[in-house]
Amino acid sequence: MDIRDVASGNSDADQNGATGGNQWGRPSRRTVLAASGAAIAGLAGCLGGSSEGSTETSGGEDSSGDSTETSGGATTSSGDELADTLNFYSWGGSTQEALTEHLIEPFEEEYGVTVEQSSFSSQDKMLANVRSSPEGSYDVIMPSLSGSYNAVKQDLVEPLRLDNIETWSNVLPSFQDFNVVASADERYVAPLYYGTIGMVYNADEVSGSPPFSWDLTWDDQYAGSLTLEGFAFVRVFTTALRLGMDPNVMEGDAGSYEEGIKQVYDAMAEQHEYVTKYWTSGQEQTTLYSNGTAVLGDGWSGRILSLQEDGYDNLNYTIPEEGAYGWSDTFAIAKGSERRYTAEKFLEFAYRPEVQEALSPALGYPPATDATSSDIEALPDFDPTGGDRLVFQDQQFKETHQEDWNSTFEQIKLGQY
The missing domain is CATH 3.40.190.10 (Periplasmic binding protein-like II)
Structure with a gap:
């Protein structure tokens, strides 16, 4: 989370975290090494995933330095068919590294879908890029809970078709009971992990x-x-x-x-x-x-x-x-995605217990599902009540x-x- 966005009241995932690391706190090894030869104050820019180390597979960079990506010539899909590619827009730094190793590469191997990655360094920049890009430029994006509130208000995301996400039942009840827009009849985000x-x-x-x-x-x-x-x-x-x-x-x-x-x-x-x-x-x-x-x-x-x-x-x-x-980073399907079904299968894959058991310790935060292990239970944010002590704003x-x-x-x- 990028603390510089707090004064204007922006998303919780913009309010806490570590540059180059998980946005709520743990710096990546790359960031720590980079800072070792500089003033410690260089780490005071501490909130939000970093675009350092981002994988840019197509497109270029916007003026903020975020890597951006367009749909290019990627194969689209309709109905219940898998596309050849999926455009994924996430936090950078250590978050992106963990997602790549424990979620994206296993998904690509099993489904034969190439995930084209790009990254952002703050929720504001992510929302601005999605808003200013043609519909269909992104398939899966990664807003925080409050970032997703703004995304829904700005009509930037599609409702989730939960029938296509068979592992949704693995999500903790506290997340299933929470909707980013209380008055909305439909779900718009799939929480991935949580912190407090x-x-x-x-x-x-x-x-x-x-x-x-x-x-x-x-x-x-x-x-x-x-x-x-x-x-x-x-x-x-x-x-x-x-x-x-x-x-x-x-x-x-x-x-x-x-x-x-x-x-x-x-x-x-x-x-x-x-x-x-x-x-x-x-x-x-x-x-x-x-x-x-x-x-x-x-x-x-x-x-x-x-x-x-x-x-x-x-x-x-x-x-x-x-x-x-409580806070969470989530997955959402960008408005106008032509690979919506493939995106839903990506979310379904992410909620598999074996995926969460590997991914969660690498991210440093407990999963928003009932998946558990000794490594997950050792995480500081782990709530042994199954999420009952998490309160979302x-x-x-x-x-x-x-x-x-x-x-x-x-x-x-x-x-x-």
Whole structure:
């Protein structure tokens, strides 16, 4: 996720992650090596899959540097026939590398379909390229949940014909129950994997065993050593969870949004007194936790996993008992795809248990299906409840209220609330 898009309220997959890696946190080996000879600040551009290492098989580059691709002379298909090729537009970097090895190449081998790849570095750029390209230029695209909300609003994607995706039943109930546009009658995205904005704690300083409650981040014993993600929509969402509210309705005891949001703002103002710093990038959060400035807060699992691999065994990640903000990267079929059936077979293949069991650990995030293994269960974001502790944001609700959330959060940070 590209944090630079957060100020304008763009997609969750644009709000957290690692340059050149999975967009919510774990840098790819290529990125780490590239950064080793440069200033550490070079990693502060940390959010969003990177176009580094992207496979460009046809087409050229747009002005943003994203690799782009047109349908060219690829063979199309109609009805229930497989096409010879499939145009796939995904995050780049380590995400693309994992998809290529564990999904695309096995699919090509089994189905005899050539997958033509191109990559993007942010959701905004992906949506802009799909929007400005002729219909049929892309077949499968990879939006985040909020990116897919914008894609549906802009009529950039086709509804999923679930009858052609026989493995859809493998998808976790929490994802089957969620629709990116609540009022829509049809499904538009196929979630691939999930992550959370969970709790980070230093086991040397925080006693007890998880799952903890978000109440812990309101405990005055951690005053001056608490760090939190500095975006209003995350603060409002997580605070509502802590108060036992549905963060997509946010009604207080009086049964109204107005009362509920006041309770949320009051709690945020109380918590603010304990915060040493609000972080706004993956690099910033890792610095705060690794140098001991913060011993408790929230964060992205991918970054904490990387710190653990670097020897910071005292830093742990957990999904609190009230749940956590959930996100997902998804597959969607681009509007006007002439290889729609082939795209559906690609999605069906992706949901096979053996594919997910290999792909998920390589991506660093649990699958949005019931596939599991010891490697999957070891991932920081893995929810042993089967997704019950994942809470997804209603993007329309966020869109309606975000301006007020932003302005009030600024007042809280300035001590003017």
